[in-house]
Amino acid sequence: MRPILDIADLGIAIAGRRVVRDLSFSIAPGETMALIGESGSGKSMTAAAIMGLLPPGARIAERSRLRFDGLPLRPEDDAAMRPLRGRAMSMVFQDPMSCLNPFMTVAGQIDEALQRLGTGNRAFSSEVDTGSREENPSKQRDGEFSRFGETRKYSSGQRRARILELLALVELPDPAAIARRYPHELSGGQQQRVMLAMALAAEPRLLIADEPTSALDATVQAEILRLLKNLQRRLGNALLFITHDLAAAAELAHRIVVMQAGRAVEYGPAAIVLADPREDYTRKLVSTRRMLAAPPQTPPVARASEPVLRIEELVHDYPARRILGRPFRSLHGVSLAIAPGETLGIVGESGSGKSTLARLAIGLARPGGGEITLFGTSIARMARLDRALRRRCQIIFQNPYGALNPRLSVEAAMREPLELLGLSNRDDRRRIEAALVDVGLGGDHLARYPHQLSGGQRQRVCIARALLSEPELLICDEIVSALDATVQMQVIAMLKALQAKRGFAMMFVGHDIEIVRWVSDRIAVMHRGRIVEQGPATAIVTAPQDPYTQTLMAAMPGSIGSATAAGRGEWRTPFKEHVG
């Protein structure tokens, strides 16, 4: 069987920087291929190249050969690619909220895709006539892809029916109601389903899914992955699945390509590669994944003494956006306590109020009601915390790109808390260096500016800065969610080791249940401004009581490399492999 997509020696350069080098792989009809890599590995650029959607300034190397169903693709020729897009191949993207046109209804946007199928009589046909083309290569160039030329023009009534059919296909409840809505009236999961419906409008032979679940909440991610799998089974399209998530790839893919820094480092059937990785990089990805799946066993903390932080019946409202509007209540009576040296994990999806809770806990915002007791002092009514309290608790933020002032060097940024908290003395520099060494950086980073550091390094600087005042409570607000998996693991392992050495308590806020479990002694699960369940980490993960916690745990990715390709006995490698 001829591959539906065949890529040989693909090279892409942006402004002279080579982001993809000598990449070769192919996808058989109906096959799922996963392209795995961390940020900057070139995986999304590869997808964009196949669709001809490369950003301006990107160049494809001369000797690259892309073939779609045997015919050469010219990604740089927009006019030549246009007839293929949305017909023979289509694509769904990462962030469905911004990928849907906010000014058009769902029906309008799908209708656009359907209307196009009628115009130009080029709707996709699955019947392929190959014989004549090879005999007459000159004619072939003129009428390239004209074989997707079966007429299938929809009338407006038919289109309407087809829209509802597509919305039902992606398992949206009440298609007629969804069709009338604007994207901002849908949830993230619904938006991504609409994107899928749009992409599948012409029943493409190749669907490219570029990180289709990474912008979504954990429970929704699992649903979308299952949907992708079901749809592929029903429609028989080939799927190029681009992800940084090994577990998701293991779940979906027949074969995988592991990319690093623009190169393919390993290639093969998913089950084999993930169970027995040969290359260092793949091995590291897999071991990170496995470490995460097997959290360290920590001895239970003795909870005798007074808690460092106690929160009772905390309520918080965001003020109304405009006059006569209703304020948005982000926390509905939250209660928790953290003992000295203990780590409490707060897990919840976006909008559950967990970050608000973190900011309230150390007095960066003021609650609408309830009580916050920090080291025995009630702070709920205090306008500002005094220095003595500030020294004892510190916060680290999510976005390592925003948490450091771009105009201050690492040294200047780290001097700031010392000066403001009245801890400054003559050996500041030595202390700052020691703090940097503690987080795996060194004195040579002192003079650097944030933009000269990687995301992981910036977050290490933030951790070092927060620990300068020897706090007894550290609040970590999604500190690793902007980082790549391997870097995430390095950062949390380092944080755990520092905690073992120094004995501070932690409130670890996150949306990734595996990471939170890895770090925490106890876990509180937040949902819509309430803590729905709270208890020892193992108990929450293995025996959740609350229905919401149960769905959250069910969505947790399984282990990889063992039974991944089970039930895929029909699968075998159909053609020779490009990667040698």
Place this chain on the structure above:
Amino acid sequence: MTRILAILASLLRGLLQAAFIVMLTFFLCRVMPGDVVDVLGLEGGLSAEQQAEMRHSLGLDQPLPLQLVNWVGHALAGDFGRSIRFDRPVGEMLGTALPVTAKLAALSFCFGVALALLLAVAATARPSRWLDAAIDVVNTWSIAVPTFCAGVAAILVFSIWLGWLPVIGGLLVPVLVIGLDNAGQIVKSLREELREAVMLPHVRTARAKGLSPWRIAFAHVLPAAMPVVLALSGLVLGGLVAGSLTMEVLFGLPGLGSLTLNAIHGRDYPIILAAVTLIALALVAINTVVDMLHRLIDPRLS
């Protein structure tokens, strides 16, 4: 419901703005050194008694807030008072001046916005160095060349050096000058906005659907850039007012601008007050309409 409230709120804000401007104008007119009676007194040699009597008959000896209330009361009834210098009803004088200015402003607006849209959309659809250079030139022109300088230069070149006298008679040159200025004020921001809108994820989705470039431009790019287009209308209005003022004076057009300016020089405050009120009301009305349009275009705002 919320949409109606939002529209009411923007109407209310518009009314407040208009009221504030009327008050500001009224008090500025009254604190200005030397009132109309002084001016007439100097010109006509009136005695101090005659001046006092004249002030009394004009109501100028009353406290300021009372004068304001009186004026607003009459204005709401359609009576803007009489011009002190010309002794004609102000309403009538405004009535003859308004069409001239309205025609000039409307024509300049259409020409300017059309030129700006044409350049910006063309440069987005088919990027070329020449179009970008043209946009830069038009933009720099409007920043660096005051409209009246352009007008003077046009008179010099066309009317004096080339001898095309009829050109000066009509509205053509003023409209071209103001329109070019307007286009220059907005074309650069428009181009930047469109350039960014093309990069938006939902435009990429539209490309991934295989839509034609024109369909993408009109259905996906332009709506995304629309809020900025509307916000830029403030700049256009500012340019229109300044442009009309100078062009009317330079080309001797009997519009609102000339009327206001003559009134300012002659301290003929009923005319100043009425004319500025009229201009302010028109601007506030346009701004409010623009605000509502913005809400209508973007479903997220309703």
Place this chain on the structure above:
Amino acid sequence: MAIPGSAEKAGLEPAPPSRRRWPLGLVLACAVVLLVVAAGAAAPWLTANSPLDQDLLAINQGPSADFPLGTDHLGRDVFARLLYGARSTLEISVAGTAIAFAIGAGLGLLALAFGRWPAAFLFALIDLVRALPGTLLALLLIVGLGSGPGPLILALGISFAPLVAYVTRATYLREAARDYVQAAASFSGGRLHILRRHILPNIAGALVTQAAIVLPRCIVTESVLSFLGVGSSPDEPTWGRMIADSSRFVERAPHAILVPLVALVLLTLSLSVIGNHLRRHLDPVRGETRAPAGDDEAEAATQPPLATAMRVSA
């Protein structure tokens, strides 16, 4: 202010050629501005003629040995008026810009730093004035305040203050939402500390750029006001005033109007070229989208996940 040695040190890009070359347009623009400043400052030494002395026997004359650029309709030396005009044009517009910034940026920043209500009040007031275009507002203010350089400068300043205030607020709010501002607050940094240490340095670029945009617009507005007869006083003529005075004699003495006109356009043009370059180089948004790549990967490739953790606990 500029961040030194950015990309090369991090090894992200191949080192660019060492010296950055200034574009020709920028060099010319700077030269024009410097020339105008020098002409204004050295006016008394560059010409012996007074800009105000009238010679009614020599009106509307072309260039000659006595009058290098001719005379205007009252027989005044155009060259002398050009030099002295440079001085008053710059004085008035720079002072106007300074007042616009004192009100818009100074007052705006203080109001923003001191909480919701002061800022809400100030911007509600500005919002009310905003409906009037700057030229009309300045015109009305001069009507109320009287003529002369003082009221003119004040009117220019007030009419540009809303624009400056809006830009200030937008950039302030963008910076205030950053995590590093929150972090500074968590180290008990006060409002003024945060304003001085974190916000001002990061919005300074935007404000400088805005000043370079407002200055030429101030010059243009001043010239429009002069043309309308309410601008600078006759005994301290600006270029705008010169154009306005000569505009009725354009037929008989085109040089008297062309000289200040060309000078004015050259100056505003140069200032706006400089403004554009400033915007390109001081744009605070520029740096952050360019996420550095590579370092994590390099780090990741050489260390197993637990290496750092072990080093810490050892």
